[in-house]
Amino acid sequence: MKFKALNFFKHWSWEKQVLWIHTYLENTEDSTIQIQIPKLFDALNDTSFLELLPITYDVPFFIRANFIQSQSSHDEDDYTILMHTVTQHHPEKFNFVMDKLKLLSPHEQTYIFIHAGPILQLAVRGGYQPNILKLLDRGCHIESRDSDNNTALHSAIMCGHRAVVDLLLEHNAQVTTENDDDNNALELAIAYHPALIEPLLMHMVALPLHVQKSCLFSIPCNTHEHDYAHYPNVLYYAAAKHPLLLDNLIEASATQHPFSVDAFDIHGYNILHWSARHGHVEAVQCLLNRGASLETVGTGGNTALHFAIIHGQRAVIDSCSRLKIK
Numbered sequence: 650m651k652f653k654a655l656n657f658f659k660h661w662s663w664e665k666q667v668l669w670i671h672t673y674l675e676n677t678e679d680s681t682i683q684i685q686i687p688k689l690f691d692a693l694n695d696t697s698f699l700e701l702l703p704i705t706y707d708v709p710f711f712i713r714a715n716f717i718q719s720q721s722s723h724d725e726d727d728y729t730i731l732m733h734t735v736t737q738h739h740p741e742k743f744n745f746v747m748d749k750l751k752l753l754s755p756h757e758q759t760y761i762f763i764h765a766g767p768i769l770q771l772a773v774r775g776g777y778q779p780n781i782l783k784l785l786d787r788g789c790h791i792e793s794r795d796s797d798n799n800t801a802l803h804s805a806i807m808c809g810h811r812a813v814v815d816l817l818l819e820h821n822a823q824v825t826t827e828n829d830d831d832n833n834a835l836e837l838a839i840a841y842h843p844a845l846i847e848p849l850l851m852h853m854v855a856l857p858l859h860v861q862k863s864c865l866f867s868i869p870c871n872t873h874e875h876d877y878a879h880y881p882n883v884l885y886y887a888a889a890k891h892p893l894l895l896d897n898l899i900e901a902s903a904t905q906h907p908f909s910v911d912a913f914d915i916h917g918y919n920i921l922h923w924s925a926r927h928g929h930v931e932a933v934q935c936l937l938n939r940g941a942s943l944e945t946v947g948t949g950g951n952t953a954l955h956f957a958i959i960h961g962q963r964a965v966i967d968s969c970s971r972l973k974i975k
Contacts, residue, residue: 731743731761731765731768732767732768735768735771735772735775735777735780735784736771736772736775736777736780740779740780743780743783744783747787758787759788762784762787762788762789763788763789763790765789765790765793766793766794766795767795768784769781769784769789769790769791769793769801770793770795770799770801772784773801773804773805773810773813773817774804774805774808776805776808776810776812776813778813781801781813781816781817782816785820791817791820791821791822792822792823792826794828797828797829797830798827798828798829799828800822800823800826800828801822802814802818802822802823802824802826802834803826803828803832805817806834806837806838806841806842807837807841807842809841809842809844811848814845814848814849818848818852822834824849824853824856824860824864825863825864831867833864834849834864835849835850835864835865835868836867836868839868846891850883850887850891850894850898851894851898851901853883854882854883854884854902854905855901855904855906856905858881858882858906861882861883862879862880862881862882865879865882865883865886866879868880868886881914882906883898883902884898884899884902884908884920885914885920885923887932888920888924888929888932889923889924889927889929890927892924892927892929892930893931895924895931895932895935895936896935899935899939908939910936910939910940910941910942911941911942911945916948917947917948917949918948918956919945920936920941921933921936921937921941921942921945921953922947922951922952922953924936924953924965925953925956925957925962925965925969926956926957926959926960926962927960927962928957928960928962928963928964928965929965930965930968933953933965933968933969934968941953943969953965953969954966954970957969
């Protein structure tokens with residue numbers, strides 16, 4: 650049996666609402682009953698409704714009925730109490746309900762939070778960091794998906810919540826996971842909020858090199874030429890697309906992947922060649938300051954200056970020419 654709150658509930662006093670449900674619970678023999686009262690709960694201004702329920706029986710039963718039975722629902726009318734309290738509009742109710750969950754058995758608590766993906770998604774989309782932390786600390790799976798296969802990190806990026814992105818990355822959210830559109834976290838940042846590329850790269854640069862390459866695999870090196878000669882790692886990508894981040898990324902990578910200015914990719918070019926090819930004077934200067942040489946020859950006998958000339962990068966040509974004169 651499934652009961653949904655009627656509109657007249659919101660006009661009753663809290664005491665009358667609780668008395669009605671309390672009487673109903675005591676007189677029903679249906680152990681699988683699911684009482685859902687989102688409209689009623691939304692109408693309340695504090696936690697008095699739940700506080701009035703007898704602790705010994707009704708609160709655990711009430712919570713159990715409102716969590717376990719509809720955890721996977723995406724229909725707003727079927728939202729559970731935790732879904733309604735997870736937003737910033739109900740911070741005290743969310744904390745209260747989270748505490749009351751401890752009245753359930755460890756098995757039931759584990760079940761609830763393992764299946765709390767929709768609740769985490771609501772918190773992420775709203776940017777409610779304290780609630781996200783509480784959910785993660787109680788065992789909510791950070792890689793749970795929504796109906797479009799977006800993870801919490803995907804949702805945070807699409808909503809432009811920098812602080813939430815940082816929080817999820819600190820909890821090791823996966824950056825290579827793809828949604829139904831085959832987009833990973835970096836691709837979503839490029840498409841929706843380019844300002845979020847920086848924290849993603851700063852996180853990725855410390856990851857194993859094969860993970861970096863996997864995340865960059867579907868990002869073309871040159872969209873105009875449809876050139877999919879894949880980036881070997883984050884530093885090559887930064888040299889080509891985000892030169893102002895390169896110096897900080899090199900520093901960040903030092904502990905995990907010591908940077909060598911003389912390392913070549915599988916095509917026989919080093920990172921200075923890539924920087925010169927894409928016309929990034931800042932990246933070229935950064936690499937030269939770190940010991941890179943303009944005389945280093947890559948595949949075909951080309952130096953970085955040759956690359957700049959071939960691709961018409963006048964600013965790099967002028968900068969390198971002045972350095973060679975000196």
